[in-house]
Amino acid sequence: MRLGPRPGSSLHKRASVHIHCHRRTDMTTRPTAKENAKRFASVIQALQACEAACTHCATEFGKNGHAEAMARCIGVCTDCAEYCALTRKFLERNSEFAELLLEDCAEICSQCAEECDHHGQGHCSACAAACRACLDACLKVAGVEAITAEPTVF
Numbered sequence: 348m349r350l351g352p353r354p355g356s357s358l359h360k361r362a363s364v365h366i367h368c369h370r371r372t373d374m375t376t377r378p379t380a381k382e383n384a385k386r387f388a389s390v391i392q393a394l395q396a397c398e399a400a401c402t403h404c405a406t407e408f409g410k411n412g413h414a415e416a417m418a419r420c421i422g423v424c425t426d427c428a429e430y431c432a433l434t435r436k437f438l439e440r441n442s443e444f445a446e447l448l449l450e451d452c453a454e455i456c457s458q459c460a461e462e463c464d465h466h467g468q469g470h471c472s473a474c475a476a477a478c479r480a481c482l483d484a485c486l487k488v489a490g491v492e493a494i495t496a497e498p499t500v501f
Contacts, residue, residue: 380441386488387438390449393477393484394435397456400470400477401428404463407470420462424474427459431481449489456482 378386405424408417434452437445460478463471 377443383438383441387445390481390484390488391435391438393481394431394438394452397477397481398428398431398435400474401425401431401459404470404474407468417466420466420471423459423462427455427478430455434485446489449485450491453482453485453489453491456485 401424405421405428408414408421414421430448430452434445434448437448456478460475460482463475463478
């Protein structure tokens, strides 16, 4: 099982961010559904917003006849929307595996935001912003602490 961002990913490449993973390994003392509903409320909201923004972004490119030229962006947005939906569903039903999806969801959101940053359309900017908000919410709930430090100069 991989902990932390995928090597070579945008999260991994950021020189100013160090990520420390603290996963709970004892699945026998899980919080109740009611406790998790409070804990997961903000991330579920961020996942819904990201799913909607990514779906809208992918749909807009398809409607405007740019599907072929924007195939990567459409694909990444579609993947991100679907992974956000999956993660949200696991959290909403208090699955014991829900938290395992959060870091991967954050990574996909990071990749999607990075892709949308390459394009000047308004829906891409909105999608990138929603992805970054979702990334932050996922990492926070996953117990991944992002510590910002000064960039290392060589």
